[in-house]
Amino acid sequence: MSQFKVIIVGGGPTGLTAGHCLGKAGIDFEILEARPDLDFPGGTTVAIWSQNVRVLDQLGLMDEAYSMCAPIMDKLNILPDGSKLARNNLPSLTGILLVQSPRATFLALIEVPLVLDMNGSM
Numbered sequence: 001m002s003q004f005k006v007i008i009v010g011g012g013p014t015g016l017t018a019g020h021c022l023g024k025a026g027i028d029f030e031i032l033e034a035r036p037d038l039d040f041p042g043g044t045t046v047a048i049w050s051q052n053v054r055v056l057d058q059l060g061l062m063d064e065a066y067s068m069c070a071p072i073m074d075k076l077n078i079l080p081d082g083s084k085l086a087r088n089n090l091p092s093l094t095g096i097l098l099v100q101s102p103r104a105t106f107l108a109l110i111e112v113p114l115v116l117d118m119n120g121s122m
């Protein structure tokens with residue numbers, strides 16, 4: 001391991017994914033997260049679209065993602081007046097199975113060691 005160390009600010013999906021990539025490349029890193037924990041009230045469902053499925057696959061996490069997350073089969077776009085804009089079967093459209101999960105579940109999937117509560121410690 002070199003003396004070089006990457007500091008990542010923020011332990012959201014981007015920061016945790018960057019940590020995985022750096023870890024795989026053998027580059028030392030530290031993730032600093034302002035919140036005391038990764039989950040927060042009002043979390044939303046995260047849909048993992050095809051480009052992110054590719055990234056998870058490259059990180060070797062896709063089998064785990066399929067076991068932790070629910071598949072997305074149909075996508076329905078609805079206009080504000082309630083009329084239907086489009087309906088797509090995503091596996092046939094993208095050629096892969098996309099998945100969704102609560103944000104906390106997704107963050108647990110990609111969690112790497114990080115320093116929490118930076119606001120409290122600053």
Ligand SMILES: Cc1cc2nc3c(=O)[nH]c(=O)nc-3n(C[C@H](O)[C@H](O)[C@H](O)COP(=O)(O)OP(=O)(O)OC[C@H]3O[C@@H](n4cnc5c(N)ncnc54)[C@H](O)[C@@H]3O)c2cc1C
Pocket residue numbers: 009010011012013014015032033034035044045046047048049118
């Ligand atoms: C309602 C809603 C639905 C969404 N649905 C989807 C979806 O289905 N699929 C999808 O891919 N995306 C979705 N998104 C977008 C999603 O929020 C982003 O893809 C994702 O959160 C981006 O991750 P991020 O790590 O870049 O940023 P964030 O998730 O915002 O994470 C940033 C992290 O950095 C921390 N931070 C910020 N400043 C500092 C600091 N100075 N020091 C230390 N820590 C700091 C924050 O506390 C936070 O934990 C949705 C967004 C919303 C609002």
